[in-house]
Amino acid sequence: MSKQSGRCRHLPLAAVTAVALALAASGCAKTEDDASSQSGADAQAQQQVAQSPAGGAGATCTLRQFGGQKFDLKSAVVGFSQSEKEANPFRIAETKSIKDEAAKLGITKLRVTNAQSQFSKQIADVQQLIAQGARLLVIAPLNSDGWEPVLRQAAAKKIPIITVDRKINARPCGDYLTFIGSDFYQQGRRAADQMIKALGGKGKVAILLGAPGNNVTTDRTNGFKDRIKEKAPGIQISFEQTAEFTREKGQQVTEQLVQSNPDIDGIYAENDEMALGAVTALKGAGKQPGDIKIVSIDGTRGAVRAIVDGWLQAVIESNPRFGPLAFSTAQKFLEGHPIPEKVVIQDREYTKENAEDSLGLAY
Amino acid sequence: MTDPTAITTDGATGRPAPSAGPSSPSADAGAAARRERLGHLLQHHGASLVLLGLAVFGTVAFDAFATGANLRAIVVSSSFLAIVALGMTFVIISGGIDLSVGSLFVLGGVLAAYGSRAGLLAALALPLAVCGAIGLLQGVLIGRLGMAPFIVTLAGLLGVRGLMLAVSDEGATTYLVEDRAFASLGQDGPFGVTWPVWITVALAAAGVVLLQRTGFGQNVYAVGGNEEAASLMGVPVVRTKILVYLLSGLLAGLAGALNAARLSSGVTILGIGLELDAIAAVVIGGTLLTGGVGGVTGTMAGVLLLGVIQNLINQVGNLTSAVQQVVSGAFLVLVVVAQRVLSRTQRLT
Known part of the structure; x- marks a missing residue:
């Protein structure tokens, strides 16, 4: 995890091929310089974030390995469980990104819950999302432990769980699908x-x-x-x-x-x-x-x-804008492509040189 | 679950439950008596009636509300608060308050997970012993030394959370439940409903009997109604107070332990603000904060009401957290106002 860009170069060829399959766009090849030189591009393009795999030599997960069934994201009930109140810029941007991307993709049955920093409520929220028939769960976990009841229910129904910004202590590609977050x-x-x-x-x-x-x-x-x-x-x-x-x-x-x-x-x-x-x-x-x-x-x-x-x-x-990455990862997974067990979202860098121009990109 | 009149005879008005005898002189008086009986019913079962109304609304408005899976999710997640609120009911009827239950809840969970390394018995005994002892200590300070419950249990709220942080290495260590039998206690159960729900039902039934049918229950009402009068009548005021805080501590610890079994780990960030949820459920259930009046069934309806409100908000599924808070706050006001209005109509008749 420690040397993100470094590790990509040392990956064995086979893994690189797998990664290339998994990641249609950008990925490891993208460097920080690319990110900062993009500042002139339109805001929409800036929302697209690069990703790179981490963990054991590009461990991936497919629909078959996971044991799930393909379904249409647009007509399915999709649940998003937010952990904290949308009272700070990070959470506001995170929830907005998920909602916006769902709207953009035509996912009409997005259900959003907010645990208001109460872990018991978050567990109840997710269980209720499952009861509402959610086929895909995106969770911003308040805590890494204590997810047993949720993971059990989701596993019984083969519901893929994507956790964003924090991890759940469990088995990827089994208990949950994948984790998307910053390094x-x-x-x-x-x-x-x-x-x-x-x-x-x-x-x-x-x-x-x-x-x-x-x-x-x-x-x-x-x-x-x-x-x-x-x-x-x-x-x-x-x-x-x-x-x-x-x-x-x-x-x-x-x-x-x-x-x-x-x-x-x-x-x-x-x-x-x-x-x-x-x-x-x-x-x-x-x-x-x-x-x-x-x-x-x-x-x-x-x-x-x-x-x-x-x-x-x-x-x-x-970067709190997990929406595009979360749904594109889910889409790839549902189409049968392998996805990494950990997806690292790319973070920008604001310095004296680009701060004035990039003010619109900050959240 | 219980006989409503058993509560009303000890009720706010102090009047016996009205009886519309066959000897009513006129039809008017009969109607008035019926109205009054209805008023009583509404006041003491306001929470149940609002709950019923919301359930009907939920069923009509949302396809996914009245499904087995959803109703199970509501009762399972409500059961832990219900156990805590049960203890709180006794405390509030006795004229006190217990702010330490949220901290005892999280401590109970951490201790249960810690104790589960030594098996099922230790996982239950350790939290019950520690939380019971803390409840007892608070009871002694309040009952024997006559200290204010608010301050004593506020100190408990702070101190017990500190104790939990000490046990869990500043909250950094989360103990995982090692014992399969203990984990099963929180995760399995007959008819697809987990054991904590059945335990809650059993405890609530026991609570009804304890409060309505035993001398201890009578004493709790008497102490809360008028402490001096109770003391003059020979009610053991000190012992009664000690016992209610002991009971509240034990139940909070038990709820925490069962929750740890369910989550398979002693999560350290739980229970913040839980005491307020418990107090809210008790008050919504028709128990007066001033003491002397109330009952267990109302509290259970109050807990379910809070659970259903949250569930309905999740059914809508696109409210921001700010709006969610406003909506749940507004609902609470609505329930309390409804109860107030109903009780006034009753006094006027």
């Missing part, structure tokens, strides 16, 4: 690259960690630290504290940070909200844009605007 570790590495560039390879960096106890935080932290260690030993990580992915905490922690470590050169925020909180704190402390280099992850509109304003150096996107 959080890779996001951390790319953020590190931007930080190294901004600092010229040396300085003191603080990390605003995400909420403890989930893989997003761990992966984004490890990716960042690993990359700094191997590429820029001159950069020292002198401060690490959780700000729980929220703006208020980001501000609070940064206020303490500038007091206790006045010689800090850069801040790595593991999401945009914390970064924007940090900006507020720096403004309050009388700093000027660019005094302290901030790099963050998510790609919300507010953060990309902050790049334009000079407060942020770069933002690595965590």
Whole structure:
């Protein structure tokens, strides 16, 4: 998982062929440069995201392996279970992307539920979607464990489950079909690259960690630290504290940070909200844009605007637009083509060079 | 499930259930008595009636509502809240409140999954022992030391969740259920309905008997109705209070354990806000927050009502989360207003 683009080059020929079959478009061949050079293209094209397989040498899944039956997506009941309220840009964009793509494909019986951050409700929601006769389930899981009752029911009816943005701890191509999400570790590495560039390879960096106890935080932290260690030993990580992915905490922690470590050169925020909180704190402390280099992850509109304003150096996107990829994966699977057991969605990168032009792409 | 008059005699008005005897002097009085009886019925079964209405509406409006699979999904997911709300009913009738049940629920689940490594017995005994002990402690603080239930159980809400985080390594460790027999308790059952539902039905029936037909039940009503009067009449106020919080703790732990069996894991993010759902179900069911009035059947109808509202929202299937919250909030107001209006008509007659 760690070296997404690297691994593609080392895949054995057979696997590459299989991957090529599975992925009609783009895939591994697409590099980050392609993504950023596309910024002039129309928004519709930008919605199309590249994908690349990961996991064991391109393990794939077919309809026959899964044991399901072909059906017509357009006339089928399709269920989407959202985990959290559509109260932050990521969830808003995620739900909208699924709804829009379903509408575009002519899927009329899309049923959307929202668990409002209550896991018991999410389990009940999905069970009710199954009871409503859903033939395909797209789930944004609140939690990775505890899906046993849902997986049992779905397996009994051979309903394919596609999980987006977070994983379910179970067997792909069996308990569930496939997982579509970002490579959080890779996001951390790319953020590190931007930080190294901004600092010229040396300085003191603080990390605003995400909420403890989930893989997003761990992966984004490890990716960042690993990359700094191997590429820029001159950069020292002198401060690490959780700000729980929220703006208020980001501000609070940064206020303490500038007091206790006045010689800090850069801040790595593991999401945009914390970064924007940090900006507020720096403004309050009388700093000027660019005094302290901030790099963050998510790609919300507010953060990309902050790049334009000079407060942020770069933002690595965590792409929430799973709709096109989810339905195209399902379509391929239903047509009998092999699909990867893990699909990595491509994340953009916003820097000083492209931020102004790409503002419309941010969510 | 139970005799409605058993509740009404202890009811808000304190009047005995009206009887329209054959000796009614005039037809008018007979009609008035009938109206009054109807008023009683509506007040104490408001939740059941709204539930019935919604069920009829759901059946007419949505093809996928009145199907076996959907109704099973509703009762299965409601059963855990029902067990918690059962304990809450006793607490609220006694004039108290228990805010710790959501935290006890998640702790019970984590402990059950942890205990399942040592087999079925440990998986049930561990959460019941710990949650029961915490309930007992809260009961002693409230009953013997006369502390406010709101504060004691709020401390429980915070402290117990902290305890759960300590057991689960800050929520990072999810214990998986190792024991097949225990998992089966949450996932299998006769007639395609899982055991937690049958256990809920049995517990609710036992709760009705306990509340309506035993001395303990009488004491709970008496303590909630007027604590000083009850004390003067020789009702063991302290013991009654301790017992209701013990009962509530045990039931919350049991619900958590059964839920862990169903999910096959001790999920650590459960139970946030569950105490409010339980309180809502109890109040919708006709139990007064001030204590002394209420019953188990109303609570069960309240739980099902919450479940059906959620299900209908999912049947519509394209509401945003914001609209969903507004709709469920509006429904709750509607039910409570209906009950209020009905009880006033009854007083006027």
